[in-house]
Amino acid sequence: MNYQIELRHFIYFLAVAEELHYRKAAEKLFISQPGLSTQIKQMEGILQTQLFIRDKKKVRLTPAGDFLKGEVEFILNHLEQTKKQLKLIGEGHLGEIRIGFLGSAMQNVIPNLLLDLKEKFPFIHTSLEELSNKAQISAILRDKLDLGFVRLSRVPKGLKLKPVFEDTFSLVLPADHILNEKDFKSINQVATDDFILFSQDYSPQYYDTVLSICEDAGFSPNVSHKSVHAQTVFKLVENKLGIAIVPTALQYGFQMKVKFIELKKIKQRAILSMVWKEDNRNPVLQNCIDLLLKL
Amino acid sequence: MNYQIELRHFIYFLAVAEELHYRKAAEKLFISQPGLSTQIKQMEGILQTQLFIRDKKKVRLTPAGDFLKGEVEFILNHLEQTKKQLKLIGEGHLGEIRIGFLGSAMQNVIPNLLLDLKEKFPFIHTSLEELSNKAQISAILRDKLDLGFVRLSRVPKGLKLKPVFEDTFSLVLPADHILNEKDFKSINQVATDDFILFSQDYSPQYYDTVLSICEDAGFSPNVSHKSVHAQTVFKLVENKLGIAIVPTALQYGFQMKVKFIELKKIKQRAILSMVWKEDNRNPVLQNCIDLLLKL
DNA sequence: CTATCTGATAATTCATAGTTATTAAATACT
DNA sequence: AGTATTTAATAACTATGAATTATCAGATAG
Numbered sequence: 119m120n121y122q123i124e125l126r127h128f129i130y131f132l133a134v135a136e137e138l139h140y141r142k143a144a145e146k147l148f149i150s151q152p153g154l155s156t157q158i159k160q161m162e163g164i165l166q167t168q169l170f171i172r173d174k175k176k177v178r179l180t181p182a183g184d185f186l187k188g189e190v191e192f193i194l195n196h197l198e199q200t201k202k203q204l205k206l207i208g209e210g211h212l213g214e215i216r217i218g219f220l221g222s223a224m225q226n227v228i229p230n231l232l233l234d235l236k237e238k239f240p241f242i243h244t245s246l247e248e249l250s251n252k253a254q255i256s257a258i259l260r261d262k263l264d265l266g267f268v269r270l271s272r273v274p275k276g277l278k279l280k281p282v283f284e285d286t287f288s289l290v291l292p293a294d295h296i297l298n299e300k301d302f303k304s305i306n307q308v309a310t311d312d313f314i315l316f317s318q319d320y321s322p323q324y325y326d327t328v329l330s331i332c333e334d335a336g337f338s339p340n341v342s343h344k345s346v347h348a349q350t351v352f353k354l355v356e357n358k359l360g361i362a363i364v365p366t367a368l369q370y371g372f373q374m375k376v377k378f379i380e381l382k383k384i385k386q387r388a389i390l391s392m393v394w395k396e397d398n399r400n401p402v403l404q405n406c407i408d409l410l411l412k413l
Numbered sequence: 414m415n416y417q418i419e420l421r422h423f424i425y426f427l428a429v430a431e432e433l434h435y436r437k438a439a440e441k442l443f444i445s446q447p448g449l450s451t452q453i454k455q456m457e458g459i460l461q462t463q464l465f466i467r468d469k470k471k472v473r474l475t476p477a478g479d480f481l482k483g484e485v486e487f488i489l490n491h492l493e494q495t496k497k498q499l500k501l502i503g504e505g506h507l508g509e510i511r512i513g514f515l516g517s518a519m520q521n522v523i524p525n526l527l528l529d530l531k532e533k534f535p536f537i538h539t540s541l542e543e544l545s546n547k548a549q550i551s552a553i554l555r556d557k558l559d560l561g562f563v564r565l566s567r568v569p570k571g572l573k574l575k576p577v578f579e580d581t582f583s584l585v586l587p588a589d590h591i592l593n594e595k596d597f598k599s600i601n602q603v604a605t606d607d608f609i610l611f612s613q614d615y616s617p618q619y620y621d622t623v624l625s626i627c628e629d630a631g632f633s634p635n636v637s638h639k640s641v642h643a644q645t646v647f648k649l650v651e652n653k654l655g656i657a658i659v660p661t662a663l664q665y666g667f668q669m670k671v672k673f674i675e676l677k678k679i680k681q682r683a684i685l686s687m688v689w690k691e692d693n694r695n696p697v698l699q700n701c702i703d704l705l706l707k708l
Numbered sequence: 709c710t711a712t713c714t715g716a717t718a719a720t721t722c723a724t725a726g727t728t729a730t731t732a733a734a735t736a737c738t
Numbered sequence: 739a740g741t742a743t744t745t746a747a748t749a750a751c752t753a754t755g756a757a758t759t760a761t762c763a764g765a766t767a768g
Binding site for chain 2: 165168181204207
Binding site: 121126149150152153154156157173175 | 755757
């Protein structure tokens, strides 16, 4: 009759929304299929909104259902985070902060941040995860991540973006490439080489910047390969499958038969920024941001 | 045993946290005091954290409880907001509709539709794209577009077609063409001129109709150029590369040295229809269709 | 045309939220 | 001090409704 929505409904709903299959979803939840059916139907009744379209043999989300899926993911993630923090507070610790970062941030900003954090707030737990720009933004919006380190110039509404590290770019060449640092004058000298770049969708900002560097030099690069990890890019260069242009900081931390030539003269810079949700409720976050801005 | 937190717990918790008095909180919730006591206790068990300090006669929040109070308020508010939005989406008052149109629809139907839509459903977002007939049909079938505006007499199965605007045709002549509106009697007078038409595959319906107009007049037109954009057609006419026959509405909105002679007597009409997928589940779509049919 | 999927329905069971009745402890008032 | 009145917690019970089993009807595949 006059039921109320419960978290149980959300968990059931999410399972169906993910599987788009009642029996499979029910199995995953360790309940019976009829039970799941009635609960979802009840949920639709409470919300007075149809969430799924079932035309025998196919289950799909309605636009409303699709919207709710995003919200439910957010609510459940937020709740999970709240539970963890609650327990830490109960135990006298302070909390946890979940940080995402691009692989290229591991060389400088992240280690410093972690050391400082550990020193100032010894009871703060940190969880670290290497993710693409896009994945970080999505995780932050869904409250799966508190702080991200990305290379982007714009972020969706509701998120804050603050540059924290500016780096020059460097040319990456096979160790035995004819061009040497002392002979180097301009990247025009490698205009005809094949280029290996980070995937456009891993970091569109980086991609555009590298193209603009080449454009400024008066040529359009021949992109032979795209990759996601610096490791892979360097390996490809080492094997003479092409050359690359990457943030200079990446030269540290890899053991490869490649040489770096820093492009000091060009105006473009690799900018690493931190992102977070403006209305994030994690009390640890503000401390973390303040700390970083002082670095 | 192995209970799960439910929203009920949060609502009960909040009542106690506000009243700091079990009996009063229970009254407010219309449940009995022992029931409330056990639920709160159960909650503390699930969260493995003490939330209240009860030293007989006084109830206080622990620091953890204080933190949780803020979070619960946030979650319940967010949930309330989500429920409201969900209902709006379900009713089609909130959401997005993706509209495709032929350039020639931009003069009349589209602006009116958009204005009306904005007025009636201010929270609906629209995405607009100028596309050929063919491209619109293909996009609608793939669910990349919700609504299209085309000049076609038939559409593939599963799509619905509804005429929304009927227009006469007009002859388009260079400004200094010998033929004037007052001397005009029949298009036979321009039977020997070269014709510029919209490409057959941009709008086969239009193409056939123009041919039939000429046929009815007893001649077969000399087609010198074909183009996709009205802009281009008019430019070609302006430069005396030929004359054209286009829907009359196109005479507005272009700054060209051409003159229009409306073909009032001929029976053919330029019919603009809207197309959509019969089983499209976007709730905004139906509202949009209803609105247009009333126009 | 049968076999095998799908989700929905109906009847039933069973867990548990919430009930009433009561208790123990703390304060307030003669 | 002794009684009255308050508090939340405990115990025994009830009744709501979540979840189960059994079954059905429609869709698809072989």
